[in-house]
Amino acid sequence: MRTVLNILNFVLGGFLTTLGWLLATLVSIVLIFTLPLTRSCWEITxxxxxxxxxxxxxxxxxxxxxxxxxxxxxxxxxxxxxxLLFGWWLCLVHISAGIVQCISLIGIPVGIANFKIAAIALWPVGRRVVPVEVAQAARARNARDRFR
Incomplete structure (x- = not known):
């Protein structure tokens, strides 16, 4: 099911949002003072x-x-x-793509994913992209350790 949804995302505009992230990654590489942002750009790409x-x-x-x-x-x-440099316009791109995708019934799950990425686009530094299972295991481990 994930593969089908990822293909649907790509077809319904995910390639445009990905191109925006690739552009931000390239700009962050070119501008010397933004090099620390490059890892976050690539992760969210x-x-x-x-x-x-x-x-x-x-x-x-x-x-x-x-x-x-x-x-x-x-x-x-x-x-x-x-x-200031990238976050606001990438957030707007994801919100716009999400609204367009939610217009069709089949695009609603993809639109919701874009709304989630829009929030991440504002403050991505310090985030890593991992499989869902790894994220769930890390959160479960942290909850177990916190409440012991």
Whole structure:
């Protein structure tokens, strides 16, 4: 089912959102001061191309024992740069694609996926794209450790 939904996403406009993310990735590579954003761009590019079966999760959720000070402290500054340079227009692209996709009955699941990615597009620094099963296992482990 994931494969069918990913193909549907691609056909119904996912290739356009992915191209937007690829453009942001290339610009972040070209501009020297945005190089730290390149990893986040690439991660969300993968999510935009294949939203079903993958999930964006914060690195602190994946590895709570090794909290990353750079992501925690410097991540906020990077996210502000991100928002000003790329985040707002990528968010609008995903919202627009989601609205267009939700007009047809068959495109509703893909549109909902685009709305989720739109929220991630605003503040992507520190997120990694992993299979859904890995994200669920990390959250379950964190919940178990928190409530022991």
């Amino acid at each position: 993968r999510l935009s191309l294949l939203p079903f079966g993958n999930e964006a999760i914060h690195v602190d959720e994946l590895n709570p024992a090794g909290k990353n000070a750079l992501i925690s402290g410097g991540g906020t500054v990077l996210n502000i740069f991100w928002f």
